[in-house]
Amino acid sequence: MISVIVPIYNVEDYIEECIASLVSQTDPDFEVIFVNDGSTDLSLDRAKISAAALKQYKFIDQTNGGLSVARNTGLAHVSNDYVMFLDSDDFLRTDSIEVLKSAIQKHNSDLVLFSAASFGEGVDAREIQRLDDMYCRHSSLFAKNISGVEFLSQALSQHVGYIKSACLYVFNRTSAPELRFIPGIIHEDNHFTALITLASRRVVSLNEQLYCRRVRPGSIMSTTISDKNVNGYLESSKAIFRELQNSNDRTRRKTIELLTADCLWQAFTSALKLPSHNESIRWVSSVKDSGLSETVMHWRLKQRLFWYLPQLARLTLELRNNRNRVSR
Missing domain, CATH: 3.90.550.10 (Spore Coat Polysaccharide Biosynthesis Protein SpsA; Chain A)
Structure with a gap:
């Protein structure tokens, strides 16, 4: 079986x-x-x-x-x-x-x-x-x-x-x-x-x-963020979104949009967390230009604010990471 x-x-x-x-x-x-x-x-x-x-x-x-x-x-x-x-x-x-x-x-x-x-x-x-x-x-x-x-x-x-x-x-x-x-x-x-x-x-x-x-150290799960993370999430988002072409059912279409939005958020936040500021800005632009922006409406209000103000989002994440390191 x-x-x-x-x-x-x-x-x-x-x-x-x-x-x-x-x-x-x-x-x-x-x-x-x-x-x-x-x-x-x-x-x-x-x-x-x-x-x-x-x-x-x-x-x-x-x-x-x-x-x-x-x-x-x-x-x-x-x-x-x-x-x-x-x-x-x-x-x-x-x-x-x-x-x-x-x-x-x-x-x-x-x-x-x-x-x-x-x-x-x-x-x-x-x-x-x-x-x-x-x-x-x-x-x-x-x-x-x-x-x-x-x-x-x-x-x-x-x-x-x-x-x-x-x-x-x-x-x-x-x-x-x-x-x-x-x-x-x-x-x-x-x-x-x-x-x-x-x-x-x-x-x-x-x-x-x-x-x-x-x-374990070095596994896919435990390595630091790189452009491979952003690209993986972004390509997955695009592939999920393409399923809209095969669906006329309203509930199914909304679910596909929610799935895309969920994966796109991971691509976006991964781009914000890249160590290099220039690479971060470049990948944020790639995510925003991916043709998936219509699914952002399914994000929460704070998430949508980050989408439109990525510099603020990156600063917020950096402050949060610094605070977490201090607390440890």
């Missing part, structure tokens, strides 16, 4: 723990697709030894193309209708597959959402708590079996947010069989999870931390 896609790239210190969590699942009936994305260390060798204890698995070896390309390769090779992603430095709770299968069968769901617990190496405890809060689903949306459009509409209009991490979704790939990750960017999950949720007829959100997310 479920295929797990595991991209592998230079994680020789973590891959065995990742695979051990798959081997120890209480329900062993699932498929694992390992995609070695051009690793230059011992990741592949260690993975092959550890994976021998799995019931059903396959390895695909390719030149390095990045996380999006590796996941897309996995999607092209899965055998089951339901798919989930597991990053190779993370691991699953031992009953994750069993819990997810039960939810799919009980609710006849196209999409099941769940939460993550974060843990770190040399990471401040407050940062771990912040990430735990970020990767936990909001209680107001638990146990509702509703359409993806309705789920997103509620999450975004209530300002409770929704988790964009693709690793916290198990989805029926037949809902959007051609959907793929945007290659060559970071924050690629924003576009993918938005569109798979929009395409799902029945969505259920679980009050379960089934995923264990590692925070």
Whole structure:
């Protein structure tokens, strides 16, 4: 019923723990697709030894193309209708597959959402708590079996947010069989999870931390802001907004606008946080000239003020960051 896609790239210190969590699942009936994305260390060798204890698995070896390309390769090779992603430095709770299968069968769901617990190496405890809060689903949306459009509409209009991490979704790939990750960017999950949720007829959100997310220095999650962050959010915003062309339903159109606005805000604030003032101004201009400004009306009043006064916004963020550093 479920295929797990595991991209592998230079994680020789973590891959065995990742695979051990798959081997120890209480329900062993699932498929694992390992995609070695051009690793230059011992990741592949260690993975092959550890994976021998799995019931059903396959390895695909390719030149390095990045996380999006590796996941897309996995999607092209899965055998089951339901798919989930597991990053190779993370691991699953031992009953994750069993819990997810039960939810799919009980609710006849196209999409099941769940939460993550974060843990770190040399990471401040407050940062771990912040990430735990970020990767936990909001209680107001638990146990509702509703359409993806309705789920997103509620999450975004209530300002409770929704988790964009693709690793916290198990989805029926037949809902959007051609959907793929945007290659060559970071924050690629924003576009993918938005569109798979929009395409799902029945969505259920679980009050379960089934995923264990590692925070380590140098990971995508923990690096400082760069132009790659801005570009990733901006390209995702544009791709989401293009879905308006395929929709005449009023609620769906508004939800797409809300999704675009949410992602555009992340692009805008990332541009404001760039260390170089000149780069910040350049990227702010790129965001403002992206053709997505009509979605800004969905921002809160303070956010819209920042849009029209970006210099004030940058100063405000700098003062806030300085205050946070002093408080630590």
